[in-house]
Amino acid sequence: MLFLSYLISGISLGSIYAIIALGYTMVYGIAKMLNFAHGDVIMVGGYICFFACSYYGLHPLVGIVMAMVVCTVLGILIDRFAYKPLRQAPALAVLITAIGMSYFLQNSAQLLWGSGSRVFSSVIGKGSFSFFDGQLTINYLTVVTIVVCIVIMVGLVWFINQTKRGKAMRACSEDKGAAQLMGINVDNTISLTFAIGSALAAIAGVLLCSAYPLLNPTTGMMPGIKAFTAAVFGGIGSIPGALVGGLLLGIIEIFAKAYLSTQFSDAIVFAVLIIVLLVKPTGLLGKKINEKV
């Protein structure tokens, strides 16, 4: 029974990682860059929802929508000002810019909202389902997190595979030059990717803060890094890979803590990652791309 409850915690934590990992993986797949500011967009989403709900007393749903709108705009702005001027620059320059952007967001948040922690009140009501005479309890929040994760995943796969915009995205990710020649506006497509990724970050931020209700300007850091790991684990650039990677990472993390050692849980998680990458360098579901000459 304890095993089941750990498994559910793992899936719940993994679902949040998976939603965050989607942002990393989509941007990487299309713009071929690692957007390290993604974790901090999560934090901004958390703050917007927090202020909307706690200070202005708005309905949580309104708060979530507001967070999504603000994060979407923020994501597009980040792309336009920080990354677009560097489209032709070497990958390393973009990477450093992304790290700089991450610090910029953190410090701006500290200036605007102070550095003290705030307690986020969950957007999902308290309460839980009880099974086996109360031996196993599952929070509403856990259920919502898992359902949201699945809905997002299905929606995204449909969007990428069935719509024209999605087709444009896939084209850009395969060959930007050729896509442009076919009449696709590559810059707009990249902006759209940032917009979707950032809106997902807002949802992830709200879910993350609901589950672990302490909000401060560095809240997004560690989940961001873990989710990036999950994206690499699952195969960066692959959307189902982000889901698989996120879920596995969450489950391994919880199980490592539960059955091996709370002291070394992170070391164990990363050891598993190294082993997977040694055996399969492109990640679990990553595609091997052969350079054609």
Add this chain to the structure above:
Amino acid sequence: MKKILSVCLILMLSIGLLAGCGGDETTNNNEGQAGGTENNAAAIKIGGTGPLTGGAAIYGLAAKQGAEIAVEEINALGGLQFELKYEDDANDAEKAANAYNVVKDWGMQISLGSVTSTPGTATASKNYEDRIFALTPSASSTSVTEGKDNVFQMCFTDPGQGAKSAQYIYEQNLGEKIAIIYKNDEVYSSGIYETFIAEAEKLGLNVVSTTTFTTDSQTDFSVQLGEAKNAGADLVFLPMYYEPASLILTQADSMGYAPKFFGVDGMDGILTLKGFDASLAEGVILLTSFSADAQDDMTVNFVTKYQDKYGETPNQFAAGAYDSIYALYNACTNAGVTADMTAEQINDLMIEQFTTMSFDGLTGTQITWSSDGTVSKDPKGMVIQDGVYVGM
């Protein structure tokens, strides 16, 4: 295109500003001077560093405000005059060294050390090198005073807290089966854990589960709590600061696990955490040397003044800093210290005073100091009832 962009930017900024309105402004208050004696040449300059911003800001601000009240009272007496200056160290050893230099350049003659242990260790070494006497209100690690003849503590040390917690649990029979969750990458938490477990073994307490977390993994506690619950623990010992503790309380509540929680002095501050549901902290036991609910004149006077001035109930950090200023005042009066003495002259007189004098304050009576800088003081157990600390 440019127009749309600028509109977007303006929108973003205004949203940010609106949101910012909800916050409080005190955290941006980087430095402070108190006392009615603006740059009075005849005042003794007392400098301190503490986390006035950042995750531990509740402690730093409380200490600064407590000290300010004491300085105002003393200056109003008309005799010896004090001037106080606090600089922000953001709970970081490197920043603390810089903050220390700022107050030293200002002309600090006596130091209040730092508020927390990690920066406290850094500034204490500087106090020792510069021969400036320091009395820290709350930096409790032994590394703060070790090997430094002129650094003294107003608070009890970490090992003292660990052992005392175990004795409390044993004497008051608080728990049959004990679980411990501690933060293994922080000297404060692991230091208390080690002395607790040693004392618990001696007393024969039944520790059924010991789990840890680190700065990087202090979000999800489902496993640690699950293990404690599964082992049937009826008391969970939490030697840590209030931020992770607040998450543990929330998660325990959501999984329907309700043991007794026992914290140490780092737990102090949990009730002032913004937005925290105080009902979750109901019944939490913590160790502290100060109770704002005590009815003696001294406490009532301090609490009233503090509430009038800052609009909140003082915690033990504020009380410790208040006591520190008074202890320094007593020592200065006894030794006949005057404002024109150099820091080094004052230093020698203070060491002599502190190793011989006895002090009555908010945080204890008949307080004495040993020559290694530690204080003879016992922590009191408090339990949170209806959102206030009640002695037990």
